Amino acid sequence: MSETRDVNLDAYVKRLRGHLAVLPARERDDIAREVEAEVRDRLARGERLSAVLAAMGSPAEYAERYCDAREVDGTLTATTRQRVLVVRALKAGLLTKRGLLVLVVWSAACAVITIALMRIASTSDQLQWFPPLLIAMFFAWWSTIAIIALAIMQVVPKSMQEQIRRNWR
Amino acid sequence: MADGGERSQDNRQTQLKKGVAEMALLTLLRSRAHYGLELLDRLNAEAGLDLAEGTIYPLLHRLEAAGLVRAEWRTETENGRPRKYYSSTPKGVAELASMIGAWRAMRTRLDALIDGAER
Numbered sequence: 317m318s319e320t321r322d323v324n325l326d327a328y329v330k331r332l333r334g335h336l337a338v339l340p341a342r343e344r345d346d347i348a349r350e351v352e353a354e355v356r357d358r359l360a361r362g363e364r365l366s367a368v369l370a371a372m373g374s375p376a377e378y379a380e381r382y383c384d385a386r387e388v389d390g391t392l393t394a395t396t397r398q399r400v401l402v403v404r405a406l407k408a409g410l411l412t413k414r415g416l417l418v419l420v421v422w423s424a425a426c427a428v429i430t431i432a433l434m435r436i437a438s439t440s441d442q443l444q445w446f447p448p449l450l451i452a453m454f455f456a457w458w459s460t461i462a463i464i465a466l467a468i469m470q471v472v473p474k475s476m477q478e479q480i481r482r483n484w485r
Numbered sequence: 486m487a488d489g490g491e492r493s494q495d496n497r498q499t500q501l502k503k504g505v506a507e508m509a510l511l512t513l514l515r516s517r518a519h520y521g522l523e524l525l526d527r528l529n530a531e532a533g534l535d536l537a538e539g540t541i542y543p544l545l546h547r548l549e550a551a552g553l554v555r556a557e558w559r560t561e562t563e564n565g566r567p568r569k570y571y572s573s574t575p576k577g578v579a580e581l582a583s584m585i586g587a588w589r590a591m592r593t594r595l596d597a598l599i600d601g602a603e604r
Contacts, residue, residue, distance in 0.1 A: 353566065357568070358522070377539070388547065
């Protein structure tokens with residue numbers, strides 16, 4: 317039972333630390349340590365871990381309140397926060413086995429399509445290959461951006477996504 | 486529709502309580518150091534603020550970053566568990582005095598406004 321508790325709490329704290337990536341490492345360590353201390357105090361009072369963690373909200377929500385508080389006093393700007401979040405999203409979404417596999421397969425498919433179009437073009441009129449090649453490159457470029465955007469959407473909190481959209485308009 | 490109205494009323498009250506939480510926190514920390522859960526219990530039981538962990542800890546960190554409170558880790562002798570204790574700094578005490586002055590002035594004027602409107 318104790319082991320299960322530790323595993324759940326450890327998983328929560330690990331995810332929380334990930335969502336606090338915008339803050340300095342020392343502050344992240346401090347927050348994680350404080351959350352652990354608070355939860356263990358509550359468990360010692362007889363509260364259930366599931367109820368304690370539910371009351372705290374998801375690690376993403378919990379971390380967001382810290383970041384919001386730092387934005388209020390101006391020690392963390394929205395731009396810095398967005399930049400770090402996007403880098404983290406790319407790491408989390410793309411630097412995984414599945415993410416890399418998708419990118420490798422997609423890059424190979426784009427290369428094959430491009431080579432095939434060039435071969436077809438070389439056997440016919442010299443100028444005809446250019447428009448299909450452009451279309452293929454355009455498609456490959458935008459679909460890669462779409463994959464990256466999807467990866468970002470999976471990690472960045474919803475409220476932050478809204479803020480990023482607003483800034484891009 | 487009624488649920489939406491109640492939620493909106495709850496949100497307004499939550500925002501109101503969050504607004505005064507900083508002053509209530511500094512008031513408790515002026516007399517002695519507290520750890521987070523102890524502060525949360527006192528704020529909810531004595532001031533009726535009904536705050537959650539997700540509100541109080543980020544607020545404490547913000548006040549610490551602003552130099553209004555200081556924090557230190559202590560290991561409890563009773564159970565050997567480490568706890569982070571917060572206490573007020575001189576800057577925090579001065580800020581609290583200013584907050585209380587502003588709060589009292591605002592409360593007096595608001596009371597007058599509300600009483601005048603109810604007559």
